Amino acid sequence: MTAFLVRRIGFAFVTLFAVLTLVFVIVRIVPGDPAQVILGDQASREAIEAMHERLGLNKPIVTQYAEFLGNAVKGDWGVSMVSGRPVMAEVLNVLPWTIELTVVSLIIGVVLGVPLGVWAAVKRNRFFDYVARIASLLGLSFPAFVSAIILLFLFAIEVHWFPVISARSGSLGAWAQSITLPAINLGLISAAYITRVTRSAMLEVLSEDYVRTARAKGVPSGSVVWRHALRNALIPIITVVGLYLSILIGNSVLTEIVFSRPGLGKLIVGALNQRDYTMLQGMMVIYTLAVVVVNLLVDIAYGFVDPRVKLG
Amino acid sequence: MKRIFAAVLAAVAMFAAGEAQAQKKTIVIGMGSADAGKLDPHIASTTPDKGLLQYMFNGLVRIRPGQISPDTIEPDLAESWTSNPNGTEWTFKVRQGVQCHSGYGEFTAEDAAYSLKRAANKATSSYSNDFSSVDKAEAIEKYTLKITLKNPVAGFLGYVANINGGNMVCKKAAEEMGDGFSKKPIGTGPFMFAEYQPQQFVRLVANKQYFRGAPMLDEIVYRYIPSDSSRDLAFQSGELDMIYGKQDQSWVDRTKQLAGVKVIAMEPGEMSTLFLNITQKPLDDLRVREAIAYAIDRKSIVAFKGAGTSREAVSVVPSGYLGTDEHAPLFPYDPAKAKALLADAGYPNGITVKSIHTTLTGMQTFLQAIQAQLKKSNINLDIEEVEHATYHAQIRKDLSPLVHYQAARFPIADVYLTQFYDSASIVGTPTAVTNFSHCNVANAEIRAARVETDPAKQKELWKTAQEKIIKAVCGIPVYEQLQLWAWKDNLELGYDLKGSLNLAPPITEKTHFTK
Numbered sequence: 001m002t003a004f005l006v007r008r009i010g011f012a013f014v015t016l017f018a019v020l021t022l023v024f025v026i027v028r029i030v031p032g033d034p035a036q037v038i039l040g041d042q043a044s045r046e047a048i049e050a051m052h053e054r055l056g057l058n059k060p061i062v063t064q065y066a067e068f069l070g071n072a073v074k075g076d077w078g079v080s081m082v083s084g085r086p087v088m089a090e091v092l093n094v095l096p097w098t099i100e101l102t103v104v105s106l107i108i109g110v111v112l113g114v115p116l117g118v119w120a121a122v123k124r125n126r127f128f129d130y131v132a133r134i135a136s137l138l139g140l141s142f143p144a145f146v147s148a149i150i151l152l153f154l155f156a157i158e159v160h161w162f163p164v165i166s167a168r169s170g171s172l173g174a175w176a177q178s179i180t181l182p183a184i185n186l187g188l189i190s191a192a193y194i195t196r197v198t199r200s201a202m203l204e205v206l207s208e209d210y211v212r213t214a215r216a217k218g219v220p221s222g223s224v225v226w227r228h229a230l231r232n233a234l235i236p237i238i239t240v241v242g243l244y245l246s247i248l249i250g251n252s253v254l255t256e257i258v259f260s261r262p263g264l265g266k267l268i269v270g271a272l273n274q275r276d277y278t279m280l281q282g283m284m285v286i287y288t289l290a291v292v293v294v295n296l297l298v299d300i301a302y303g304f305v306d307p308r309v310k311l312g
Numbered sequence: 313m314k315r316i317f318a319a320v321l322a323a324v325a326m327f328a329a330g331e332a333q334a335q336k337k338t339i340v341i342g343m344g345s346a347d348a349g350k351l352d353p354h355i356a357s358t359t360p361d362k363g364l365l366q367y368m369f370n371g372l373v374r375i376r377p378g379q380i381s382p383d384t385i386e387p388d389l390a391e392s393w394t395s396n397p398n399g400t401e402w403t404f405k406v407r408q409g410v411q412c413h414s415g416y417g418e419f420t421a422e423d424a425a426y427s428l429k430r431a432a433n434k435a436t437s438s439y440s441n442d443f444s445s446v447d448k449a450e451a452i453e454k455y456t457l458k459i460t461l462k463n464p465v466a467g468f469l470g471y472v473a474n475i476n477g478g479n480m481v482c483k484k485a486a487e488e489m490g491d492g493f494s495k496k497p498i499g500t501g502p503f504m505f506a507e508y509q510p511q512q513f514v515r516l517v518a519n520k521q522y523f524r525g526a527p528m529l530d531e532i533v534y535r536y537i538p539s540d541s542s543r544d545l546a547f548q549s550g551e552l553d554m555i556y557g558k559q560d561q562s563w564v565d566r567t568k569q570l571a572g573v574k575v576i577a578m579e580p581g582e583m584s585t586l587f588l589n590i591t592q593k594p595l596d597d598l599r600v601r602e603a604i605a606y607a608i609d610r611k612s613i614v615a616f617k618g619a620g621t622s623r624e625a626v627s628v629v630p631s632g633y634l635g636t637d638e639h640a641p642l643f644p645y646d647p648a649k650a651k652a653l654l655a656d657a658g659y660p661n662g663i664t665v666k667s668i669h670t671t672l673t674g675m676q677t678f679l680q681a682i683q684a685q686l687k688k689s690n691i692n693l694d695i696e697e698v699e700h701a702t703y704h705a706q707i708r709k710d711l712s713p714l715v716h717y718q719a720a721r722f723p724i725a726d727v728y729l730t731q732f733y734d735s736a737s738i739v740g741t742p743t744a745v746t747n748f749s750h751c752n753v754a755n756a757e758i759r760a761a762r763v764e765t766d767p768a769k770q771k772e773l774w775k776t777a778q779e780k781i782i783k784a785v786c787g788i789p790v791y792e793q794l795q796l797w798a799w800k801d802n803l804e805l806g807y808d809l810k811g812s813l814n815l816a817p818p819i820t821e822k823t824h825f826t827k
Contacts, residue, residue, distance in 0.1 A: 037704075038349075165552075274701065
């Protein structure tokens with residue numbers, strides 16, 4: 001286990017380094033100039049050049065890279081080129097919002113998706129199976145921002161149950177009220193995803209010999225499904241949930257925008273539009289770390305679910 | 313039982329009445345951007361940032377709230393001013409007893425001089441260009457500021473008004489905080505910075521010591537809501553009192569139908585101009601440029617954009633600016649003539665012109681409409697769409713022979729003419745601003761008008777400049793887009809709103825809710 005962890009962390013560093021270098025180069029190759037964004041369209045060329053000097057963008061790219069890595073090692077990710085606020089502070093400020101939305105919507109996805117998928121597999125090619133399959137297909141193909149607007153229209157305008165601006169204030173009640181709609185919006189999509197994966201994983205397991213044996217020796221049908229079959233179907237489900245977790249972190253941007261919530265998605269889109277190099281670099285570290293950590297957790301979870309999987 | 317019921321009813325009624333009488337003291341404004349930028353008045357250049365900063369800052373003079381014309385300039389931090397006959401020496405009497413926010417002390421001529429130097433400094437200001445003619449700004453007495461100019465400047469008072477570099481910062485605060493000033497801007501305006509929540513809002517509180525009197529509102533919450541639909545919905549649900557509109561006619565029509573809502577299309581109009589690079593083939597041929605000008609139908613563009621929110625351009629300078637020729641000889645729509653000119657220039661089968669353009673929706677639909685119009689005159693507009701920052705970078709590198717640009721500027725003809733048509737501003741040169749066409753036909757008039765002290769002669773020079781530019785077809789002005797806003801009709805602004813150079817309606821000490 002320890003050797004495994006050490007190796008994985010080693011890999012994580014290599015990945016992180018590669019991603020950082022790529023991001024550093026790519027953002028500078030793309031046309032567009034942060035100085036122009038900061039100073040606006042009335043600024044003269046002279047003013048733009050003065051700003052380049054201030055931001056250190058007039059130095060050779062190799063020097064910039066060396067300085068950037070040197071500071072990064074010290075844990076200093078610099079300040080946002082556009083807002084002037086420290087990158088890590090900006091990221092950490094909105095990170096909790098993204099995490100809470102991701103976690104709550106994933107819970108909704110699992111709670112809805114796993115039972116639906118199991119049930120659809122058991123009732124294969126029967127009425128309920130068709131309903132579940134069509135519903136999940138709908139959930140997957142429906143654009144998140146459209147469902148978000150529909151949710152807002154129904155539950156914030158037609159009936160005033162929830163606020164349009166979903167940003168919490170103080171009490172637990174206010175928090176619950178503000179996270180409900182965005183989490184349902186993302187949760188339904190992940191539920192659709194999980195339903196499909198659970199269903200196909202279950203179908204495979206249900207046709208295995210040991211399931212037939214269990215049935216033959218008279219194990220109650222519920223127990224066969226939930227204890228024998230589902231446990232063995234969990235590995236693909238966990239893989240997908242893990243993968244989906246990293247997708248969710250990135251894909252929450254539309255949900256954040258429509259529900260007026262702070263979040264990483266909004267931050268990265270803003271940084272891209274404004275060519276905020278330092279901010280983009282900081283964000284990439286966070287994203288890469290998130291993906292690495294999630295993958296690590298998934299691998300560890302395999303070991304718990306299936307004792308045959310050895311980490312080492 | 314009955315008695316208890318009656319008592320409960322009475323209590324509820326009293327509570328409800330109390331609720332209704334308690335006047336609303338906080339205004340929540342919904343802005344169409346994802347987050348705040350650098351909240352420094354000398355740096356800020358975007359609509360959201362300028363709109364917010366205006367609540368916190370004053371100029372030496374100000375354009376009357378709700379107006380945009382320099383004719384309405386009135387005292388702000390300066391009570392009075394004089395200048396020598398040729399306009400190179402200005403003396404301002406600074407109002408006594410004005411307090412900077414958060415206990416930074418009294419605002420004096422010292423602060424004013426500091427602020428102007430800061431605005432003129434390339435390292436600390438986006439607007440240093442505006443002050444290139446300022447030789448000295450000095451506090452000659454505690455309340456007397458003297459500004460010496462290297463040469464007369466057309467409409468100089470506009471540069472010390474409450475917009476861009478004219479906003480007055482407090483010296484002690486700016487020096488103490490340095491780069492941190494944008495995190496807690498300190499001015500003298502009716503509202504003071506209180507709180508910033510990333511991607512959510514900036515909260516301002518009333519400056520009870522404001523020199524024009526304590527504001528009637530207690531708070532401004534300036535919320536960042538980038539999605540047009542979400543802003544509309546939050547406005548509809550009552551979570552917002554005032555919103556920045558989606559900039560198109562359908563939004564106006566829809567929003568006007570809501571009960572208790574005021575919708576306004578205000579000045580300034582942002583003018584769309586098509587700049588033609590006169591140094592590149594085939595646009596270097598005047599006949600080709602004239603053909604393009606004849607191929608454009610301004611009237612149908614306005615019909616397309618919405619008559620209530622847009623209007624036809626009148627000259628190469630937007631309408632209503634000091635010096636605009638409101639009846640300039642623009643080319644009429646005449647596709648037959650366009651075709652004839654092209655044939656004459658050796659292109660009987662038409663031409664293809666490339667344009668690099670942004671994907672911003674409002675600008676995009678406009679250029680597509682232009683593309684359809686040009687097609688009728690055998691002019692094929694090849695639009696290459698790129699993301700907004702890329703567009704800004706590439707049009708400054710002469711990569712787009714036809715550039716569509718949308719802009720409003722300080723309403724004096726000189727600013728527009730200098731930035732877009734003076735050869736010193738040609739993109740790619742060290743003094744570049746936004747002369748995309750490489751226009752150089754009216755340098756003499758533009759430069760002479762800048763230092764002309766006789767208003768009549770100055771106007772004549774500007775008029776000639778506009779005629780020359782139109783004739784040379786450096787730019788084809790098409791239409792002007794007004795700024796769209798909506799608010800609850802229980803909000804009394806306290807002035808007549810015609811427009812705002814800071815691009816958001818001013819919230820003054822007199823702004824309040826009537827219920």
